[in-house]
Amino acid sequence: MNASIAIQVLPKVETDSEVCRIVDQVIAHIEQxxxxxxxxxxxxxxxxxxxxxxxxxKECQYIAVKSGCPSVMSYVKxxxxxxGGILTIDQKVSKHHR
Amino acid sequence: MNASIAIQVLPKVETDSEVCRIVDQVIAHIEQxxxxxxxxxxxxxxxxxxxxxxxxxKECQYIAVKSGCPSVMSYVKxxxxxxGGILTIDQKVSKHHR
Amino acid sequence: MNASIAIQVLPKVETDSEVCRIVDQVIAHIEQxxxxxxxxxxxxxxxxxxxxxxxxxKECQYIAVKSGCPSVMSYVKxxxxxxGGILTIDQKVSKHHR
Amino acid sequence: MNASIAIQVLPKVETDSEVCRIVDQVIAHIEQxxxxxxxxxxxxxxxxxxxxxxxxxKECQYIAVKSGCPSVMSYVKxxxxxxGGILTIDQKVSKHHR
Numbered sequence: 608m609n610a611s612i613a614i615q616v617l618p619k620v621e622t623d624s625e626v627c628r629i630v631d632q633v634i635a636h637i638e639q640x641x642x643x644x645x646x647x648x649x650x651x652x653x654x655x656x657x658x659x660x661x662x663x664x665k666e667c668q669y670i671a672v673k674s675g676c677p678s679v680m681s682y683v684k685x686x687x688x689x690x691g692g693i694l695t696i697d698q699k700v701s702k703h704h705r
Numbered sequence: 706m707n708a709s710i711a712i713q714v715l716p717k718v719e720t721d722s723e724v725c726r727i728v729d730q731v732i733a734h735i736e737q738x739x740x741x742x743x744x745x746x747x748x749x750x751x752x753x754x755x756x757x758x759x760x761x762x763k764e765c766q767y768i769a770v771k772s773g774c775p776s777v778m779s780y781v782k783x784x785x786x787x788x789g790g791i792l793t794i795d796q797k798v799s800k801h802h803r
Numbered sequence: 804m805n806a807s808i809a810i811q812v813l814p815k816v817e818t819d820s821e822v823c824r825i826v827d828q829v830i831a832h833i834e835q836x837x838x839x840x841x842x843x844x845x846x847x848x849x850x851x852x853x854x855x856x857x858x859x860x861k862e863c864q865y866i867a868v869k870s871g872c873p874s875v876m877s878y879v880k881x882x883x884x885x886x887g888g889i890l891t892i893d894q895k896v897s898k899h900h901r
Numbered sequence: 902m903n904a905s906i907a908i909q910v911l912p913k914v915e916t917d918s919e920v921c922r923i924v925d926q927v928i929a930h931i932e933q934x935x936x937x938x939x940x941x942x943x944x945x946x947x948x949x950x951x952x953x954x955x956x957x958x959k960e961c962q963y964i965a966v967k968s969g970c971p972s973v974m975s976y977v978k979x980x981x982x983x984x985g986g987i988l989t990i991d992q993k994v995s996k997h998h999r
Contacts, residue, residue, distance in 0.1 A: 613747045613748070617876070618914040627768075627792075638937070645745065648709065648794045648797050649711045649784075650745065652745060652747060656781065657962070661955070661958065664977075664979075670980045678982035678987070679981050680979070681981075683958075683977040683978075683979065684713075684747050684915075684975070685974070685976075687972060688972035688974040689972075693972070694721060699746050701777075704926070717814040728838075759860065759861040762857065762860070763854075764852075766857075766881060766883050770883065775885075776879070776882070776883060777881075777883050778880075778882050778911070780878075780880055780976065781877075781879040782876070782878055782879075783860075783876070783877040783879065784874070785864045785868065785877070786873075793873070806935075807942065809943045811978075819988060842997035842998065843907075843939065843941030843944065843991075843994065844907065844941070844990045844993050844994055845907040845980075879974075880909075890921075895942050899940035
């Protein structure tokens with residue numbers, strides 16, 4: 608594993624319930640990749656190989672649009688360490704969720 | 706409750722273990738406020754009243770610096786709805802963590 | 804000067820023209836502080852003393868709300884170096900804008 | 902034109918001058934694409950077609966690593982409107998830079 612990303616997708620729709628419905632579709636897409644992921648309050652973190660994560664960022668935008676919003680604004684963090692050995696979600700989060 | 710924030714603090718230090726040590730101090734500070742918070746992989750979300758959260762953003766920077774880094778870079782998201790009724794951490798996260 | 808911030812304010816309104824109208828009011832507020840600032844495509848950078856910039860982040864949220872949006876989402880970057888000597892906007896941008 | 906992105910690349914190196922050297926290489930790469938771009942203080946905005954911008958995000962990470970940092974952290978904003986008609990850099994920035 609040489610990368611992790613965090614992604615927040617903000618569909619341009621009017622109601623909070625519509626935002627949630629579309630974000631849930633994006634998260635469902637992330638889940639079906641089989642990658643390790645973690646849903647937070649503003650963003651979802653995913654870890655894996657760099658190239659597949661870059662592809663996933665792109666797919667998430669298409670999923671949002673296909674789910675019914677005319678435009679989307681996304682906020683993405685990318686952590687990339689080609690030699691591997693980045694901090695895992697588990698290393699960063701687990702001790703705080705006991 | 707009329708606001709929630711997400712905060713990522715990146716202390717300018719050399720090793721991952723030093724980053725973790727300082728970030729842990731920031732999270733400890735957030736915890737002792739008694740506010741509802743949620744630690745994610747890249748950022749920690751906190752919810753409460755707008756003014757106290759703005760104060761907390763400032764305090765987190767001071768905590769990082771006092772914990773031993775010469776400079777700090779932070780990434781903050783602010784959701785503010787004066788009339789109240791913002792989506793809670795629990796509403797956004799719980800269904801995905803069963 | 805010991806800090807600089809970048810701030811993107813996203814008012815929750817329906818049309819692009821309404822977004823622009825409210826963002827312009829936030830930028831007008833930043834301008835009247837007399838601080839050095841730089842308007843970018845997604846965010847506006849401001850440099851100054853840490854405490855006054857933390858206050859400015861808070862004020863920008865109030866300005867957005869008072870300008871006519873029921874809620875606002877903001878994305879903020881904070882660079883803080885208590886001893887001073889952070890890179891200035893001018894040092895970072897000028898060579899690319901000749 | 903149906904998309905615009907903003908990208909901040911933070912190479913994990915020790916000195917500000919090394920950060921600047923690597924960021925300059927990333928900006929040089931963006932420039933040679935021929936796309937319309939705008940260098941800000943914390944991030945560079947680029948506008949174009951969605952697929953080419955997604956490719957560019959990936960390339961920028963590789964450029965940073967090849968320029969000499971063992972790891973990189975990037976912060977990316979993506980605005981995507983498949984039907985076209987997003988606000989251009991010029992529409993958003995020009996009136997503030999007279």
